[in-house]
Amino acid sequence: MYTNASREGKMNSENHKSFKVLRGLLLAAGSQAILAPVGAFAQDTEAAAPEVAGERRSLDTIVVTAQKREETAQSVPISISAFSGESLEQGQLTTLTDLAQVTPGLAFNTFQPGQPEISIRGIGTKEDGAGASDSTLVMVDGVYVAARSASNVDIFDLERVEVLRGPQGTLFGKNSIGGVINYITRKPDDEFRVRVRQTVGKYDQFDTAAMVNVPLTGNLFTKLSFSRRAFEGYDRWIGPGQGDEIGGNNLFAWRAQALWEAADDLSVLVSLDGADEELGNINRQPVGSAGPLHDCGCASDPIAVDIALGGADSVRTYLGEEDNGGERNVFGAMVEINKDFTFATLTAMGAYRESEYYFSHDDTGLPPSPVVDLTGSNGNPNDLLLGDPSIGFTFDNSDIVWEDSQQFTGEIRLSSNSSGPLKWVVGAFGSIEEIDRTEGIFFTALADASLDPNYAAATMLFEGSAVAAFAQATYDLTDRLSLTAGGRFSYEEKEIVAFNEMPTSPSLLLVLSAFPPTAGEDSWDNFSWKAAIDYEVVDDVLIYGTVATGFKSGGFTGAATTAAGATTPFMPEEATNYEIGMKGDFLDSRLRVNLSGFYVDYRDLQVTRFFQPPTSGAGEFITENAADAEIMGFEGEFTALLTDNIEVGGFYSYLDATFENFFGTPDISGSGDFTGNTLRQAPKHSGGGHVQYIHEFADGHGSLTANVNVKYQSVSFTNVDNNPLDVIPEHTVGDAWLAWNSDNDKWMVQAWVRNFTDEVYRTHVFTQRGNRIAFGTFAPPRTYGLTLQFSY
Numbered sequence: 001m002y003t004n005a006s007r008e009g010k011m012n013s014e015n016h017k018s019f020k021v022l023r024g025l026l027l028a029a030g031s032q033a034i035l036a037p038v039g040a041f042a043q044d045t046e047a048a049a050p051e052v053a054g055e056r057r058s059l060d061t062i063v064v065t066a067q068k069r070e071e072t073a074q075s076v077p078i079s080i081s082a083f084s085g086e087s088l089e090q091g092q093l094t095t096l097t098d099l100a101q102v103t104p105g106l107a108f109n110t111f112q113p114g115q116p117e118i119s120i121r122g123i124g125t126k127e128d129g130a131g132a133s134d135s136t137l138v139m140v141d142g143v144y145v146a147a148r149s150a151s152n153v154d155i156f157d158l159e160r161v162e163v164l165r166g167p168q169g170t171l172f173g174k175n176s177i178g179g180v181i182n183y184i185t186r187k188p189d190d191e192f193r194v195r196v197r198q199t200v201g202k203y204d205q206f207d208t209a210a211m212v213n214v215p216l217t218g219n220l221f222t223k224l225s226f227s228r229r230a231f232e233g234y235d236r237w238i239g240p241g242q243g244d245e246i247g248g249n250n251l252f253a254w255r256a257q258a259l260w261e262a263a264d265d266l267s268v269l270v271s272l273d274g275a276d277e278e279l280g281n282i283n284r285q286p287v288g289s290a291g292p293l294h295d296c297g298c299a300s301d302p303i304a305v306d307i308a309l310g311g312a313d314s315v316r317t318y319l320g321e322e323d324n325g326g327e328r329n330v331f332g333a334m335v336e337i338n339k340d341f342t343f344a345t346l347t348a349m350g351a352y353r354e355s356e357y358y359f360s361h362d363d364t365g366l367p368p369s370p371v372v373d374l375t376g377s378n379g380n381p382n383d384l385l386l387g388d389p390s391i392g393f394t395f396d397n398s399d400i401v402w403e404d405s406q407q408f409t410g411e412i413r414l415s416s417n418s419s420g421p422l423k424w425v426v427g428a429f430g431s432i433e434e435i436d437r438t439e440g441i442f443f444t445a446l447a448d449a450s451l452d453p454n455y456a457a458a459t460m461l462f463e464g465s466a467v468a469a470f471a472q473a474t475y476d477l478t479d480r481l482s483l484t485a486g487g488r489f490s491y492e493e494k495e496i497v498a499f500n501e502m503p504t505s506p507s508l509l510l511v512l513s514a515f516p517p518t519a520g521e522d523s524w525d526n527f528s529w530k531a532a533i534d535y536e537v538v539d540d541v542l543i544y545g546t547v548a549t550g551f552k553s554g555g556f557t558g559a560a561t562t563a564a565g566a567t568t569p570f571m572p573e574e575a576t577n578y579e580i581g582m583k584g585d586f587l588d589s590r591l592r593v594n595l596s597g598f599y600v601d602y603r604d605l606q607v608t609r610f611f612q613p614p615t616s617g618a619g620e621f622i623t624e625n626a627a628d629a630e631i632m633g634f635e636g637e638f639t640a641l642l643t644d645n646i647e648v649g650g651f652y653s654y655l656d657a658t659f660e661n662f663f664g665t666p667d668i669s670g671s672g673d674f675t676g677n678t679l680r681q682a683p684k685h686s687g688g689g690h691v692q693y694i695h696e697f698a699d700g701h702g703s704l705t706a707n708v709n710v711k712y713q714s715v716s717f718t719n720v721d722n723n724p725l726d727v728i729p730e731h732t733v734g735d736a737w738l739a740w741n742s743d744n745d746k747w748m749v750q751a752w753v754r755n756f757t758d759e760v761y762r763t764h765v766f767t768q769r770g771n772r773i774a775f776g777t778f779a780p781p782r783t784y785g786l787t788l789q790f791s792y
Contacts, residue, residue, distance in 0.1 A: 057644040058589035064162050065184070067472070068171050068425050069415055074583050077484070077534040077544035079105075079165040079596045079635065085158035085186060089197070091709070091735065092752050092787075094155045094229065096138075096181070097763070101711045101733065102688065103163050104635045104653040106179075107681040109718065109728070109764045110777070113279050114149030114328065114357045114401060117764075120165050121600065122631050122657030122682030123178035123575065126608040127623045129558015130403070130435035130462035131496050135178035137168070141185055141271065143334055143351040144174050146433045147405035150330045150355035154253040154275060156227040157195075157211045159186040165635075166577045166598065167550025169528025170472050170486035173411060173429045177550035177575050187269065188213055188221035188259040194792045201752075201785020203248075204232040219261040226254040234781055235283040237318045238310060239367055246323050250278040265340035275330040283318045284365035284775045285311075287765060288725035291772035299369045299387040299394045302773050306366065308389035315760055315778045321367045321444070324398070326359030343418060347427075349411045357403040363768075364775055368396035368445035368453075374508060377449035384445075392445065395769065400440040400457075407433045424473035433464040439559045441512065447505050454505040456512035458559040459498065460566070466492040466553075472530070484532040484546075492553040493523040498566035509618045512561055520567030526551040526574070540585040550575045552606070557623045571625050576601045590641040600631035605659075605679075607720050611667040612770035619768065626720075627661035629679060645696075650689030657682035659720065667721070668770035674720050683716040683730075702742045710734040718765045725774035731761035733779070748789040758782040 061072045062082045073082045081103045083093075093099060096116060100108035107124070109117040115128040118136040125135045128148060137144045138151040145151045155161070161183050168176040192214060199207040211225035233247030253275040260268045286302035289295055297304045306312045311319045334351040369392035372384045385394050413427025440457035447453050472486025499517040506514060528551050534544035552573050560566035581596035605626040612619050633656060639649035657679040666672035678684075690709035697703065712732045719726040737752035758781055765776040 056588065056590075057641060059585065059592050059639060059641065062160055064160070066162060066164055067474075068413065069423065074540070074585060074592070074594075075542065077532050077542065077546060077581070079579065079581060079598075081163045081165075081637070083161045083163075085155070085160060088155050088158065088161065090707070090737065090739065090750070092199075092737070092754060096152050098155075099161065099163070099181070102709075104637060104651040104686065105165050105633070105655070106163060107683065107686075107713075107716065109681060111764055111766065112282055112359050112361055112399070112401070113152065113326070114359055114403060116148055116152055117681065118178075118181070119681035120163075120179035121598070121633060122655055122679040123600070123602065124681050125606070126680060127555070127558060127606065129556065129623075130437040130460045131494055131556030131558060132606070132623065133174070133552050133555060135176070135552055137172060137174055137176040137180045139172070139180060139182040140273070140332070141334060141336070142173075142182065142349065142411070143332070143353070143409055144172075144431075145353065146407040146431070147353075147355050147357075147403065147435060149328060149357035149403050150353070150405065153183050154227050154229070154251060155183075156209045156253070157186050157225040157255070159184045166579060166600075167528070167548050167575050169548060169550045170470055170488045170530050171425070173409060173431065173468070174466060175468075175488065175490050175526065175528055175551045175553075177552040177573060185255060185257070185271070186223070188215075188223040188257050190215045190218075190221055195789065197787065197789045199785055199787040201231070202783045203234045203245075204230075205783070205785055206230050221259045221261075223257045224255070226252065228252045233280050234783075235316050235318050237320075237323060239319050239321060244323065246281040246318050247283055248280040252276050267338045269334075269336045271332075271334045271336075273330075273332045275328070277328040279326045279328060279359060281318070281320075281324045282361040282777055283316075284320075284361070284363055284777060285315050286364065286366065286773070287762070287776040288774035289772065290725060291770070293385065294769060294772045296386060297389065298385070299389050299391050300385050301389060302364060302366060302393055302395075302775070304389040305393045309367070309392075311365075316781065319366050320362035320364075321396075322362065324360040324362060326357070326401075328355065328357045330355045340417065344414045344416050347411075347413050347415065349409075351409045352407070354406045355404070357401065360398060360400040363397050363399050364393055364395070366393040366396050368392050369394045370445065371447050371451050371453060372445055373447055373449055373451060375449045378451060394445050395773070396444045397768075398442045398444065400442065401437070403435065403437040405433070405435040407431060421476040422473060424471070426471040427469070429466075429468045429470070431464075431466045433462070435462045436460075437462070437558065441510075441559075443510055446508070446510060448508040450505060452504040454502075454508050454510050456500060456502045456510070456514070458500050458512055458566075460556070460558060461497040462494065462556075463496075464492065464494045466490065480536040482534050484534070485530065487527060487529040489525070489527050490551060490553075491523065491525045493521070494553070494555060494569075495519070495521040496556050496567070498556070498560070498563070500566075509616075511619045511621070512559065515563040515566075518563040518567050520556055520569065522554060522569040524553045524572050526553075526572065540589065542583045543581070544583075545580045546577070548577045548579075550577070555606070555623070557608075557621060559621045561618070561620045565620075565622065570606050570623050571604055573602070573604045573606050573625070575603070591638065592640075593636075593638040595634075595636050597634045598632070600629075602629040602631055603627075605629055605662075607662070607664065609664065609667075609720060610766070610768070611665075611721075614666055614668050614670055619770075622665060624664055626659055626664065626674070629657065629659050629662075631655070631657040631679070631682075633657075645694045647692045648690065650687065652687040653685070655682050655684055655686075662720070664720070674722075677720060677722045678717055680718055680720060681716055683714045685712070685714040687712050700743045702740055705739045705741070706737075708734065708736045719767060719771070721771060723767060723771040723774075726765055726767045726771060728762045728765060731759055733757075733759050733761070746791055748787075748791075750787040750789075751784075752787065753782065753784040755780065755782050
């Protein structure tokens with residue numbers, strides 16, 4: 001077996017040396033506090049500057065709505081990381097990928113821009129078809145995003161982002177078995193404000209963002225914001241477009257809101273948003289080959305082809321035959337009405353969202369060999385399959401996706417607003433989704449006797465509906481001891497029509513077989529519940545214990561090989577999460593420590609695999625239910641003010657996530673026993689830390705803030721078979737920034753650098769041909785730039 005580990009190792013060796021020196025300095029400065037969360041600093045940016053003379057600075061906290069009411073993050077008996085919009089902008093964090101860098105337990109991989117793979121505490125979804133549900137809900141102002149292709153929300157002009165870890169089975173619209181990522185936008189208010197932000201950076205990065213808040217009358221307020229982000233690619237094409245840069249992006253996102261305070265007890269919020277994005281090419285890289293045929297040093301060996309054609313010296317080179325890419329268009333509308341009564345507040349929400357997505361990319365990042373007739377009718381195929389690697393890759397293939405989605409959601413709830421010992425919320429939820437999705441798989445060098453390269457496309461037309469009723473209540477037994485109980489009944493129904501087309505090489509089955517439109521449907525119901533107890537041991541120190549269940553409905557395999565596979569549903573999965581935790585502020589709120597330990601009993605996991613059955617020469621997509629899994633873990637976060645000017649913080653996450661009694665469909669090796677294997681996207685260790693220093697200039701000349709932060713993640717697998725080719729190796733990434741702020745906060749100038757050690761690390765890996773060849777994508781290299789912001 002030959003892999004590209006040596007190439008990655010060579011590029012990283014000097015980076016690791018410099019990084020060890022940096023980590024030593026950080027540890028010397030902050031001892032164990034350096035391991036506290038970047039996320040903690042993000043939560044506390046409202047206290048980022050020293051207080052006025054004579055007052056000691058203390059840590060602030062952010063207000064969250066994780067229990068459908070406003071509470072401080074430190075008072076909620078839930079594992080939650082909350083980040084202010086300001087702190088995310090300071091750190092140049094703009095996507096879900098960036099959010100995973102600062103959140104314990106959150107892992108994010110991307111097969112392509114429309115197929116994000118989000119995992120929280122090892123619970124995630126690989127199935128990208130229209131007929132599947134996500135383990136983690138991505139929401140905007142409480143409205144969940146049904147289409148995965150539209151879930152990567154741009155981060156600008158947000159009030160905050162809340163990441164809830166563990167099953168959220170009672171209070172959120174669609175049941176969430178893994179967790180919730182909720183983006184809360186900044187709402188209009190009665191003050192005229194303008195903010196303009198401009199960033200320039202390496203690789204022709206040019207980002208412009210602006211916001212204007214205009215009160216039209218004494219009770220009608222409006223706000224308009226937009227964000228344009230653009231950069232040229234950082235990879236070089238050494239194929240037909242010799243020397244061209246690939247992988248750039250161009251995004252324009254906007255949001256318009258109006259808030260009408262019709263009366264002291266009645267408000268109406270209307271929100272519209274949209275995004276248009278031109279998506280650049282993905283640079284796939286061969287990262288491993290093994291086994292029969294693919295370790296031959298020939299045209300069927302992707303590593304050998306990469307070397308022969310000059311692409312093996314750097315992961316920043318691209319050898320594919322075309323500069324692919326795509327586009328994404330998103331639109332959303334939401335109305336929220338809040339009516340206060342003496343005893344409670346009534347909230348009614350209605351939302352509509354739609355998205356269109358198209359993307360095409362070369363799965364292997366290599367050019368194809370001349371066309372190979374696998375039937376032998378036009379000569380011995382081995383002449384090319386075993387040919388010189390310089391002729392190109394015989395198993396080269398591309399992936400093409402079209403997806404259109406529409407969704408309607410509605411929720412009505414009643415929340416108590418009394419100051420008594422009982423706090424409660426009851427409500428109902430409903431949704432309707434329509435998703436049409438086609439995925440085409442094109443083998444550019446493999447054909448039958450017709451010599452037409454093999455192409456096949458799988459289409460699914462999906463309609464889904466869901467209704468739920470929920471209630472949760474907290475009762476304060478004493479001033480310090482509280483009990484919480486909640487439940488949700490859910491019913492979901494899914495209908496699909498699936499068909500596969502093979503316009504070329506119809507006699508050659510490589511992944512999909514042709515079949516006419518075939519219908520399938522199923523429905524599921526569930527009752528999820530939660531019970532919790534929390535006790536404030538002393539002021540500002542809370543301990544809690546919870547038992548919560550979660551549910552993810554069944555569904556249908558998105559790109560199944562046969563009609564039977566496409567229309568046979570997989571079953572729901574369920575999880576029960578047992579958790580204990582502590583949240584504490586100490587030393588006059590200058591030290592914050594949050595700890596949690598959890599055990600998850602995870603049953604009937606929906607496992608997606610692409611594998612080669614022992615009775616077939618073709619690959620096959622399948623989603624099937626594993627028996628169960630066991631997840632145990634620990635998460636710790638803390639932030640400390642060493643002085644009024646120096647803050648350190650960080651997080652650590654330990655995760656032990658293994659399959660129990662999982663006997664899946666056998667692959668070409670003859671085995672389908674994955675018992676004892678580690679779950680996908682479940683790194684055993686991850687952690688990060690930051691150091692921040694603030695210097696106040698004399699005579700009203702503003703302040704200077706310096707921040708250095710790092711994130712480490714241990715090895716994680718991207719497939720359930722734990723194939724050694726199908727891994728994301730351990731990596732450590734560091735960012736830094738230096739910002740000057742004027743005394744009146746009108747002006748801000750920031751210099752920043754991301755991935756300052758130029759770490760070369762994978763962000764996604766997938767295998768083909770019975771897990772004998774592997775291809776990966778890599779994170780951006782070192783980038784740097786300047787940001788200027790004006791606020792009025």
